Amino acid sequence: MASEDVLNEIRSRCNIVDIVSNYVSLKKTGKNWMGRCPFHEERTPSFTVNQEKQLFHCFGCGEGGDLFSFLMKIEKRTFPEAVKLLADSLNIRLDETKGDKYDLLYTLNERAAKFYNKLLFEKEGSHGLAYLLERGIKRETIEEFRLGYASAGFEALKTLLRKDFSEKELFLAGLLRQGSKGMFDWVQNRIIFPIADRYGKITGFGARALDEAMPKYINTKETPIYNKSRVLYGLNKASETIREKREVILVEGYIDVIMSHQYGFKNVVATCGTALTESHTSLIRGVDSVILAFDQDIAGKHATERSINILAKEGKNIYVLLFKKKDIAELLKDEGEDGFKKAYLEKREFLEFSLDIATSKDKKDGLAYLLPIIKQIEEPIKRQSFIKDASEKMNIDEGIIISSIKGIGPGFSDHLSSRERGHLSAEKQLLKLMLEDEEICLWLTKEIDQSLFSNPLSKEVFLSLKEALYSEGVFGVDRLAGKVTEPARKLISALITETTIPGDKYQMAEECIRTMKKTFLKDKRALLQKEINQRQKNGEDVREQLRCYQQLEMEVRL
Ligand SMILES: [Zn+2]
Numbered sequence: 001m002a003s004e005d006v007l008n009e010i011r012s013r014c015n016i017v018d019i020v021s022n023y024v025s026l027k028k029t030g031k032n033w034m035g036r037c038p039f040h041e042e043r044t045p046s047f048t049v050n051q052e053k054q055l056f057h058c059f060g061c062g063e064g065g066d067l068f069s070f071l072m073k074i075e076k077r078t079f080p081e082a083v084k085l086l087a088d089s090l091n092i093r094l095d096e097t098k099g100d101k102y103d104l105l106y107t108l109n110e111r112a113a114k115f116y117n118k119l120l121f122e123k124e125g126s127h128g129l130a131y132l133l134e135r136g137i138k139r140e141t142i143e144e145f146r147l148g149y150a151s152a153g154f155e156a157l158k159t160l161l162r163k164d165f166s167e168k169e170l171f172l173a174g175l176l177r178q179g180s181k182g183m184f185d186w187v188q189n190r191i192i193f194p195i196a197d198r199y200g201k202i203t204g205f206g207a208r209a210l211d212e213a214m215p216k217y218i219n220t221k222e223t224p225i226y227n228k229s230r231v232l233y234g235l236n237k238a239s240e241t242i243r244e245k246r247e248v249i250l251v252e253g254y255i256d257v258i259m260s261h262q263y264g265f266k267n268v269v270a271t272c273g274t275a276l277t278e279s280h281t282s283l284i285r286g287v288d289s290v291i292l293a294f295d296q297d298i299a300g301k302h303a304t305e306r307s308i309n310i311l312a313k314e315g316k317n318i319y320v321l322l323f324k325k326k327d328i329a330e331l332l333k334d335e336g337e338d339g340f341k342k343a344y345l346e347k348r349e350f351l352e353f354s355l356d357i358a359t360s361k362d363k364k365d366g367l368a369y370l371l372p373i374i375k376q377i378e379e380p381i382k383r384q385s386f387i388k389d390a391s392e393k394m395n396i397d398e399g400i401i402i403s404s405i406k407g408i409g410p411g412f413s414d415h416l417s418s419r420e421r422g423h424l425s426a427e428k429q430l431l432k433l434m435l436e437d438e439e440i441c442l443w444l445t446k447e448i449d450q451s452l453f454s455n456p457l458s459k460e461v462f463l464s465l466k467e468a469l470y471s472e473g474v475f476g477v478d479r480l481a482g483k484v485t486e487p488a489r490k491l492i493s494a495l496i497t498e499t500t501i502p503g504d505k506y507q508m509a510e511e512c513i514r515t516m517k518k519t520f521l522k523d524k525r526a527l528l529q530k531e532i533n534q535r536q537k538n539g540e541d542v543r544e545q546l547r548c549y550q551q552l553e554m555e556v557r558l
Contacts, residue, residue, distance in 0.1 A: 006094060007068075010086045016054045016067040019086075021243045022198065023074050025286050038074060038285060039063045041486060076483065089199045102225045108165060108173040109194070109202040115160055116148025116192040116205075125149030128191050128210055135255055136333035141262040144237075148192035150207060154184040174204065174220035186220065189213070193233070193254045195226070195272055198283070200236040204228070206254055206272055217253075219272055229277040232269040232284070233257055241266035247289040249321075250276070250307070252300060256293075256328040263337050268293075268328075276307040277456065278485045281314055291347060293321035293328050300327075305357060305369075308350050312376040318350035351377075351386055359393050366394055371404055426515035427458040432495040433509050434465055440505055441465055452516050454523075460488045518556060525552045 017033055020026060026033040026049060037047035040061040047058045057064035063073065071082040087094050119125045120132075120142070128149035132142055150157070161170055167183045170176040176183040190207035197203050204226030206219050219228055234257040235242075242248045249268045251257055260268035271280055284290065290311050294300035304320055311318050323343040325331040331339045354373050358366035370390055377383040391398040434441040445466040453459040464484045480492060532545045 006087060006092060007083065009092060010083065010090065011054065011067070013090050014067055014086060015051065016056065016070065017049055017051050018243065019067050020049050020056060020070060021286050022239060023282075023285050025246060025288055037061060037063070038282075041490075085199050088201065104169060105173050105223055105225045106201050106203075108161070108170065108175060109204070111161060111164075112157060112173075112175055112205070113146055113148060113192075113194040113202050115157060116150055116194075117143075117146050118148075119151060119156075120147060120149040120192075124151060131191065131210060135259075135329065137255070137258055138262060141258060144261075145258050146194050147258075148194070150185065150187045150190045150192050152189035154188060157185045158183065172223065174223050174226070187218065190218075195219075195231055195233055196236040197225075197231065198235050198239055201225075203231060206233070208254070227279075228272050228274050230279045230283070231272060232280060233272050234261065234269040235283065237261055238267050238269050242269075242284065242287060246287050247291065248284050248287045249291045249293055251328045252294045252303065253327065253329065259329045259332040260340070263332050263340060265340060275303060276310055277460075278310060278487060279460070281310060282485060285314070287316065289317040289319065291319045291321060291344075292350075293343075295327045296323060296325065301357075304353070308354060309372065312350070312373055315376075315378070319347040320350060320353040321347050355386075355390055355393055358390065363394060363396060367396060367401065367404060370401075374401070374405055426512040426519075427453055427455055428491075428495060430509060430512040430516070431458055431461050431465075431491075433505055433512070434462070435492065435496055437505060440509060442469060444509060445469055448513060452513070452520055454516075454519065457488050457491050460484060461491060464488070521552055521556045525549065525556065528552065 017026065020033075020035075023038050024035040024047060026035040027045075028034075031050065031052065033049040033051065034045045035047050035049075036042055036045050037058040037060050039047075039058060040063075042060050046060040047056070049056045055064065055066055056070055065073075067086070068079060068082050071077060071085060072079060075082065075085065077085065084094060086092075120129050125148075129142075132147060133139075137147075158167070158170065158176055161175070167176060171178065171183060175186055177186050187207045189210050190213075191210060193206040193208070194202045195204045195206055204220040204223065206217060209216050220226060222228065233254055238248070238261075245267050247267055249260070249265065251260065251268055251270045253270055254272075257268050257270045260266075269284075271277075292304050292307055294303045294307075308318055308320075321328075321343045323331050323339070325334060325339075328340070331343065335342075351373070354370060358370045360366075361369060374383065374386060374390070377386060387398055387401050390396070391401055430444070434444055445462075450459050450462055450466075453462055461484065464480055468480055468483065484492070528545060528549050532542050532549065535542045535545065
């Protein structure tokens with residue numbers, strides 16, 4: 001337990017306004033700082049921080065306390081864990097008699113990172129180093145980001161760490177894999193990117209293949225300290241600048257982040273090999289503006305579209321960077337700081353960008369794409385002028401757009417077709433059954449996979465149930481509430497309060513799964529149909545596709 005001296009030292013060196021600003025966009029009003037409460041949903045700010053007293057309070061939900069209680073609540077930590085987070089970030093040494101329960105994992109990751117980094121500068125890692133230098137990364141940047149190299153052998157890391165740790169511990173940290181002849185290093189012959197949390201502690205690793213190994217990029221498996229939808233690469237380095245500028249630039253890859261920082265753009269972070277989720281946005285809630293600078297290919301464009309949909313709900317100013325290179329790393333390597341600055345100055349407001357996307361689709365799809373975005377525009381004048389623009393560019397009557405907006409109600413089932421809604425209710429029903437009954441929950445987490453859920457919120461709830469059951473061995477809705485995003489929490493409470501339909505629970509669950517599987521197959525079939533049409537148009541052979549189609553057709557009917 002930390003002594004009163006340590007607590008006092010932390011208090012004297014930390015400013016609660018700075019800490020809270022990592023999570024909440026604060027504006028100074030008189031003596032206090034105000035913002036929208038991170039602990040309950042609100043439109044008008046009632047969350048205040050008092051710098052003089054170093055306390056926060058929310059007039060909306062009554063939450064309040066000092067900086068330790070703020071961190072405990074927002075990072076879901078115990079008191080000693082919150083103290084440790086702050087102490088570590090200030091390099092204050094704590095009496096280590098009672099570390100937090102994740103210490104072992106952090107220690108292992110730290111040791112592994114050191115080993116990988118050392119190897120990069122030895123003969124064995126020389127082609128890894130050459131690769132990084134070739135991409136334009138300087139030696140000092142390599143050191144700053146602690147990049148490393150994983151040996152081409154299968155037991156280098158294992159041999160080193162086995163002296164101090166058991167194989168089981170290394171396996172839990174994701175650093176070893178289980179093979180038929182025993183455990184071996186999780187990756188071979190790859191560049192290693194240590195991934196740190198906001199406070200600089202290494203939670204996991206990303207690894208890029210240096211040979212033909214697939215996939216090109218992989219991450220360590222999820223562990224109690226590493227969840228890839230809850231980490232932004234580079235946040236430990238970017239956090240301060242993001243807070244000062246109230247602006248974050250999101251890029252796609254590790255090297256994009258590293259190069260940006262090397263060239264002095266310090267508010268750049270990346271999602272680690274995954275799409276932006278609502279959990280990610282909770283890490284950057286303190287900003288006013290988000291700039292999307294993803295890869296300039298089709299996949300990057302889709303990622304941009306999806307991210308806009310998520311971010312627009314948060315009421316951020318969203319911009320998109322467009323440039324004539326593959327990605328930000330290449331832009332910086334070829335054109336340096338100036339290339340980045342030029343792209344930044346020419347950034348497009350997301351509404352303009354969305355309109356371009358919509359006009360590139362056919363009218364019906366284009367309108368369907370725009371409706372939820374229009375709904376998010378709060379200012380009436382801005383909304384009206386956007387509708388006018390959309391109407392002109394897409395050649396659709398303004399009246400039609402307006403009546404389409406009225407047709408979609410608020411809430412969970414926004415802009416979904418009726419078929420999707422049917423699917424959603426099966427998903428919801430299934431989650432409800434899981435939330436109500438531990439046995440069903442256990443059975444289903446083994447029986448089905450998250451890919452069956454089409455709605456991201458449902459998927460999140462499913463995964464958190466699974467996580468709670470397996471990593472903590474406890475079942476309880478109350479334990480879940482603190483571990484999911486706000487929208488997921490709302491879904492959970494909505495599901496619990498809904499009336500339970502009487503009947504055989506197992507039978508109902510099976511019915512739901514059947515419906516969900518069918519939708520899954522139907523979606524797959526629709527995709528295949530598109531591909532067949534396209535290939536036929538191009539005069540290509542479609543026999544293989546038709547075979548698959550028939551197979552799917554049969555499965556759908558089963
Ligand atoms: Zn509140």
